[in-house]
Amino acid sequence: MTGAPQPAGNRWADLGPRIASAVVMVAVGGAAVWFGGWALAGLAVAVTGLMTWELSRMTAGEGYDASILLGVLAACVLALNLWVPAAWPLALLLLPSLIGVMAARRDSAIFAAYAMVIVLTGLCTVILRQSVGLEAVLCIVLTVVASDVAGYFAGRSLGGPKFWPKVSPKKTWSGTVAGWLAAALVGAGFWAAGHGAPGLMLALPLIAFAGQMGDIAESAIKRRAGVKDASNLIPGHGGLMDRFDALAFAVIAATLIQPFFPFLPFVRG
Template sequence: MTSKSARWSDLVPRVASAVVMLAAGGLDIWAGGVWFEALAVIASAVMMWELARMTRGEGFDASILLGVLTFVVLVLVIWVPGIWILPLMLLPSLIGTMAPRRDVVAFAPYALVILLTAIALVLIRNSHGVIGLTWLIAVVVASDVMGYFAGRMLGGPKFWPKVSPKKTWSGTVAGWIGAALVGACFWHFAGFGTDILWISPLIAFAGQLGDIAESAIKRRAGVKDASSLIPGHGGLMDRFDALAFAGVLAVAMNIWLHFLPVALSDEAPPLPVEITE
């Protein structure tokens, strides 16, 4: 049986790293514009490097080159008006499959998700301001925090033991409740529409699936963490896997429901590429 101290042994480094990330990320989110765009591009390039390392095969290691390619592609998509977006977004997935790769099935779709994540986050910040991105991050963080504590305190049946052995149904449901509470706060205090009450748990569920998807990739690769860049959290993929799926779904749903408020006129403009919302 796992001892109580061992169960909570990762809490201190997790909290310390989370505080640093929230402080640095919060400043970039508040600044917006090129500062936040640069953060999204660099983070995505690092995540691509982590993904390529986990799924590489024998022979030439193209991980760094794929990270650089992701950086270049995102710079072009975000800052060059009228760029032909879709072929560029597929480049890392296509080129990555040409290198020695032991897990093409995991690499190719997740590589595209990484690029879509950067675009989604930049779109939300530029088109819907600090409040839109704050809501998304709050939903993901609340779901993660509630799930972490409920899962360890309540335990119970596993959600998907073959893929993510630590995730429990109690933690999963607690994550939905936490997201719903966040939605209620933004509805009551920030003027969001009532749709946010059911959209928030759905976005949280997308984030939980993102966590499970990354866990599956790590299990297939036989590694515990995507990398060791962040104490207590592993790599950027380990920390932002939930935000990836949540952000992409949020943008897709907003195109349909228009539930996110429009940014103030003095905030950053949308991306130069033609994406209809």
């Protein structure tokens, strides 16, 4: 199955808003990651709350919409885990998922699983920054951004067979593979700069693939909800879930594979 090329006038219609919004996101997110500490923790708490709100709205059923309350709950749960020096707040990470499925909701299991992913993403991002430094988060973010940008331009320019048309109609194999190649180039760049070993060029495509699966998972949720974007919070990009879906899965994947890939630049021997 091949995808028909988009009309020239429409192919890049959203490029301007995407670039402007991306500049703002990079500036805010980059500053938070650079300074770490309270700046990154505060941003993670805010993004976690807003993403949970978006997820709840997309999966809400008939009756009272508790999306705002669930967003606040998720933000508070993450804040407790980040700022209370104890182990007991870890148990509270399940609260947004458990309380969210008590309300009338479509796809309760999907909500519970993805709500947990959202909270864990915020927690893992801050932990990586605090425990192993700026380089950890920078490596993951650059991998996701490079994969997304390469996939966007390759998919729009080359087109070709769809990667998973029933779930994500716009994603092509050309864009997917371009994303892997871009991630490998990021790995080559870190290696050339003296950070990590050549195996980094194999590890980062795995992280990029996890990010692509995060993008597809969020696309599936949107299709089931019958919406184009998670929200309209970000001009040209939709909602926060539309932008951080890939990063969410990539951060969790990097955290899971970290002990098994000693050549990653953020694993200190």
